[in-house]
Amino acid sequence: MPHQIQFNWRAYDTIRYPLPTGPKSLFEDEVPYCSDRVTDKSEAEILNWILRTPPARDLLFTNLDLLPTTYAQTSVTEPVLDRKTTRKPGDLDLILVAQPADPSRVISIQAKRVKVEAVNTYRDKVSNRHLGNVSVVIEQANGSRDLGFHLNYAMILIQVDGMARSEFNFLARGTTEGQFNRIYDRAWNVPLHSDVGLIFMEIAQPTGASIENSGYIAISVEKRSRPIEQPVSMNAKVRQLIQERSSM
Numbered sequence: 396m397p398h399q400i401q402f403n404w405r406a407y408d409t410i411r412y413p414l415p416t417g418p419k420s421l422f423e424d425e426v427p428y429c430s431d432r433v434t435d436k437s438e439a440e441i442l443n444w445i446l447r448t449p450p451a452r453d454l455l456f457t458n459l460d461l462l463p464t465t466y467a468q469t470s471v472t473e474p475v476l477d478r479k480t481t482r483k484p485g486d487l488d489l490i491l492v493a494q495p496a497d498p499s500r501v502i503s504i505q506a507k508r509v510k511v512e513a514v515n516t517y518r519d520k521v522s523n524r525h526l527g528n529v530s531v532v533i534e535q536a537n538g539s540r541d542l543g544f545h546l547n548y549a550m551i552l553i554q555v556d557g558m559a560r561s562e563f564n565f566l567a568r569g570t571t572e573g574q575f576n577r578i579y580d581r582a583w584n585v586p587l588h589s590d591v592g593l594i595f596m597e598i599a600q601p602t603g604a605s606i607e608n609s610g611y612i613a614i615s616v617e618k619r620s621r622p623i624e625q626p627v628s629m630n631a632k633v634r635q636l637i638q639e640r641s642s643m
Contacts, residue, residue, distance in 0.1 A: 400579070400595070400615050400617060401615060402595075402597070402613040402614060402615045403454065403457075403458060403613065403614055403615070404454075404611055404612060404613035404614070405450045405451075405453075405454050405611065405612055406422070406565065406566060406610070406611035407450045407609065407610060407611070408421040408422050408604075408608070408609045409608040409609060422564075422565040422566075422609075423565075423602075424561060424602050424603070426602055426603055426604040426609070427603070427604070428603035429603060429604055429605040429606075431605055431606070432556045432600060432606075433554045433555070433556060433598055433599070433600040433606040433610070434510045434511070434512055434554050434555070434556045434600075436508075436554065437508075438488065438506060438507065438508050438552070439469060439470055439488075441508055441552055441554060441598065442469045442470075442488060442489055442506060442552075443469055444598075444606075445596075445598075446467050446469070448607075450612055451598065451612045452467075454612055454614050455596070455614060456491075458614050458616050459491070459502065459616070461491060461493055461502075462493060465491050465492065465493050466491070466492040466493075466495040466637060467489065467490070467491050467492075468489070468490050468636065468640060469488060469489050470486060470487075470488065471486060471487040471489075471490050471636065472486045472487075474632050474635045474636055474639070475487065475490070475629070475632045475633055475636050476542070484505055484535040484536075484538045484539050485535075487503055487504075487505070487539065488504060488505050488506040488550075489503075489504040489506060489550075490502065490503055490504070490544075490633070491504070492633060492637065495637050498630055498633035498634050498637065499545065499625050499630045500545040500546070500622075500625065501544045501545050501546070501625060501629070501633055502544070502545065502546045502547075502548065502620075503536075503539040503540075503542075503544035503546070503547050503548070504536075504547075504548045504549075504550050504594070505532050505535040505536040505538075505539055505547075505548070505549055505550065506532065506549075506550040506551070506552055507525070507528040507529060507531060507532035507550075507551060507552065508525060508528075508551075508552040508553075508554055509521060509522070509525040509526065509528070509529065509551060509552065509553050509554070509578055510522050510525050510554050511553055511554065511555045511556070511570050511574060512555075512556045512559075513555070513556060513557045513558065513559040513560040513568065514559060515559055515560070516559070516560050516561065516562040516563060517560075517571070518571070519555075519557075519560075519570065519571055519574055521574050521577065521578070526577065526578065526581055529551055529578060529581040529582050530581060530584060530585045532549045532550070532551065533549050533582065533585040533586075533587055533591075534585060535549070536548060536549035536587070536588075536591045537586075537587070537588045537591055539591075540588050540590050540591050540623070542629070543623065543624075543625055543626045543629050544623075544625060544629065545622055545623060545624075545625045546592070546620040546621075546622055547588075547590065547591045547592065547620050548591065548592040548593065548594050548620055549582070549587065549591060549592070549593050549594070550593075550594040550595075550596060551578060551582055551593075551594070551595050551596070552596050552598065553569075553570055553575075553578065553595065553596065553597040553598070554598050555568070555569050555570055555597060555598065555599040555600065556600050557569060557599050557600065557601045558600065558601065558602055558603055560601075565601045565602070565611070566601075566611060568599060568601040569597055569599045569611075569613065570597060578595075579595070582595075587618070589621065590620060590621040590623055591618075591620060592616065592617075592618045592619050592620030592621075593616075593617045593618040594614065594615070594616050594617065595614070595615045595617055596612070596613070596614045596615075597612070597613045597614075598610065598612050599611050599612075599613075
């Protein structure tokens with residue numbers, strides 16, 4: 396039987412007042428072109444963008460049952476990880492701590508991006524190198540679980556420049572079904588630990604407008620992480636990280 400994937404999504408557009416040219420419609424193509432495309436953002440850049448962009452951050456936190464006050468940090472190494480470059484993961488792409496005063500339930504997320512560029516309304520292209528990284532992120536998330544974090548996820552970030560899909564409306568300019576199936580199948584090619592969860596998150600730039608001002612985000616927590624008891628030694632390291640970051 397076909398497997399159905401349920402996404403939750405949010406679309407956003409921006410009007411800045413005063414309007415010098417009269418009324419303006421939302422979710423339209425008639426906007427000044429921005430050369431800064433979402434597909435140009437690196438892995439670290441897109442994760443930081445998610446955390447500072449209210450529609451994206453709220454959607455992620457809501458789907459992981461987290462409060463808005465959750466502590467979030469990207470690109471984490473010391474003091475949480477020992478710098479053993481031969482051991483996966485080399486770093487933690489994102490950690491989330493619902494109660495910073497009691498960091499015994501850390502969510503560790505390893506992420507890899509897949510760049511999708513629409514060629515025309517019905518066809519897009521995907522980097523084969525990025526498809527290969529989908530397998531890597533599963534291995535990294537399995538490694539995070541071995542370190543003992545309370546919850547562990549692999550997250551696949553699909554960054555879509557959908558401007559060329561202009562015959563479709565604003566909300567239908569994401570990844571084509573065929574390309575998403577390739578990404579989805581690649582994610583399940585590598586065995587995922589039974590405790591590790593899997594998230595798909597699509598960030599689309601449907602028009603020439605900056606992704607800061609107009610776009611949509613969709614998320615599917617395809618598999619929930621199973622909680623494990625976090626070691627006391629890890630709690631102390633996370634507490635130290637939060638204290639150090641708070642004092643900066």
